[in-house]
Amino acid sequence: MLDAVTPIEARRPERTLTVSEGSKTTPCSASECTLGSCPLLHELGVSKTYSPNSVVFFEGDDAAHYFLITSGVLRGCKLLEDGRRQINRFIFAGDLIGYSINPKYTFTVEAVTPVTLVALRRSAVENRVEASPCLHSAIMKSVLSELDEMQDQLVTLGRMNAEERVSRFLCLLAERSASMPAGLARDDLAQIEIPMCRNDIADYLGLTIETVSRVLSRLKADGKIAMPSCNRIVLTGRDRLKTEPGDIAA
Amino acid sequence: MLDAVTPIEARRPERTLTVSEGSKTTPCSASECTLGSCPLLHELGVSKTYSPNSVVFFEGDDAAHYFLITSGVLRGCKLLEDGRRQINRFIFAGDLIGYSINPKYTFTVEAVTPVTLVALRRSAVENRVEASPCLHSAIMKSVLSELDEMQDQLVTLGRMNAEERVSRFLCLLAERSASMPAGLARDDLAQIEIPMCRNDIADYLGLTIETVSRVLSRLKADGKIAMPSCNRIVLTGRDRLKTEPGDIAA
DNA sequence: CGATTACTTGATACTGTTCAATATCCGTGG
DNA sequence: CCACGGATATTGAACAGTATCAAGTAATCG
Numbered sequence: 001m002l003d004a005v006t007p008i009e010a011r012r013p014e015r016t017l018t019v020s021e022g023s024k025t026t027p028c029s030a031s032e033c034t035l036g037s038c039p040l041l042h043e044l045g046v047s048k049t050y051s052p053n054s055v056v057f058f059e060g061d062d063a064a065h066y067f068l069i070t071s072g073v074l075r076g077c078k079l080l081e082d083g084r085r086q087i088n089r090f091i092f093a094g095d096l097i098g099y100s101i102n103p104k105y106t107f108t109v110e111a112v113t114p115v116t117l118v119a120l121r122r123s124a125v126e127n128r129v130e131a132s133p134c135l136h137s138a139i140m141k142s143v144l145s146e147l148d149e150m151q152d153q154l155v156t157l158g159r160m161n162a163e164e165r166v167s168r169f170l171c172l173l174a175e176r177s178a179s180m181p182a183g184l185a186r187d188d189l190a191q192i193e194i195p196m197c198r199n200d201i202a203d204y205l206g207l208t209i210e211t212v213s214r215v216l217s218r219l220k221a222d223g224k225i226a227m228p229s230c231n232r233i234v235l236t237g238r239d240r241l242k243t244e245p246g247d248i249a250a
Numbered sequence: 251m252l253d254a255v256t257p258i259e260a261r262r263p264e265r266t267l268t269v270s271e272g273s274k275t276t277p278c279s280a281s282e283c284t285l286g287s288c289p290l291l292h293e294l295g296v297s298k299t300y301s302p303n304s305v306v307f308f309e310g311d312d313a314a315h316y317f318l319i320t321s322g323v324l325r326g327c328k329l330l331e332d333g334r335r336q337i338n339r340f341i342f343a344g345d346l347i348g349y350s351i352n353p354k355y356t357f358t359v360e361a362v363t364p365v366t367l368v369a370l371r372r373s374a375v376e377n378r379v380e381a382s383p384c385l386h387s388a389i390m391k392s393v394l395s396e397l398d399e400m401q402d403q404l405v406t407l408g409r410m411n412a413e414e415r416v417s418r419f420l421c422l423l424a425e426r427s428a429s430m431p432a433g434l435a436r437d438d439l440a441q442i443e444i445p446m447c448r449n450d451i452a453d454y455l456g457l458t459i460e461t462v463s464r465v466l467s468r469l470k471a472d473g474k475i476a477m478p479s480c481n482r483i484v485l486t487g488r489d490r491l492k493t494e495p496g497d498i499a500a
Numbered sequence: 501c502g503a504t505t506a507c508t509t510g511a512t513a514c515t516g517t518t519c520a521a522t523a524t525c526c527g528t529g530g
Numbered sequence: 531c532c533a534c535g536g537a538t539a540t541t542g543a544a545c546a547g548t549a550t551c552a553a554g555t556a557a558t559c560g
Binding site (some may be wrong): 076078080084085086088099100101102106126130133140141143144145146147148150151152153154155157158159202204206 | 391
């Protein structure tokens, strides 16, 4: 089952998350401009930090700002009245959030780890966008990329079983980790740091914490992963769990 | 359960699907321009028709065109090697499809009913976009609106049971039907035409056809819906099944 | 009118949930 | 340094919801 389906992720352009801390004032050079590296954005906004589990914005708040993540991991989630929660995505360094067709945010964003980000007034960004086609296309890319991610996630939630969901989650995380600055030893074996708790994973995958835990234990027993600690996982060998959506049926 | 959660849909701007069949050459009047009504787009493209179950494009095809739907219903879906299918969304008149961050389409689109649409060369649209901020913002709206829809669907697939899923589906369809040109008698009772088969509904909701069928039967037995025929459903009375994502927990 | 497809219904199996207990991790204070 | 306590994670047993398999019914089309 783990090799049954191969990823559409592979076809995607690489995530660009070069966050220029120094913010040199180089002018936006047309084609290569990415959100994370754009000095304009960094100058336009205000830096902020958030501690784990603090809220960046609530669903229903006025959507007054965009946020460009500098470091850390966040979760974007929706809550139902009865307490059920769905985490739509995890948000990483380089990601832009806050765009919406609504005047209000349509989901809540909270910090998973300590987070630093740049808050940008929506109107300020939109003014800039009119003058800068480069910025505009960078934002469009960000939105389209999120859309793509959501579509894959729909396949995961709609048509995959627990083991496939967890495997896919680990693979996605491994991809993200691979491009993260805090490079762990990623030679032959991909060791991933799991920044979020089991509860977050469960709410992301549409499962319960117990099921997530059980699947991880089973993957370990099957020799597909190793778990030096409960938030550190090694995808062992080359049979790295491949189970992702988007494949064309024969 | 049916009244447990209330929709985020309510907060969304109305879908605009005024398709100008006549295509008068009125110039794009700034703020009010919508994709469906934009004469530019209609002139730019080529009209096509599709019969039920024919393919507009396959996942993996070169993403050379945008398509603006004039009439009919389509499904956007992903297939897995083993035959599993997830329908990410149903596509209606007024919708624009084909945008992607990839050079290839990331999902397959097929006609559910007879469909007419306008095919627009991607490059042609993108040239226009640079000159026309109005067109650009219309496209952005379309993308953001789809993103919003996907996010709600994630909650549905990740956290809702079969009855909630089917109820929500019926409500969404009722909203869409309400604004459709072929206006059925929608006075007090909302009668909806179900254009897609049970299999499509199942693959959209992450269920099996049997479960969809059983839930519909149960809703009927409970007096929540009436089914004059198997593709015509009446949401009876005011207790119209309200079960949708996006609600803020207390 | 027969054949095919779509839909419904029933019986059973299985995956994942729920409830409950136990284990592990981590920070605090004796 | 170890003991304690709370939070987080794992494991077990029973249960529930949905899938699967199979049969039967209704709708559709040539």
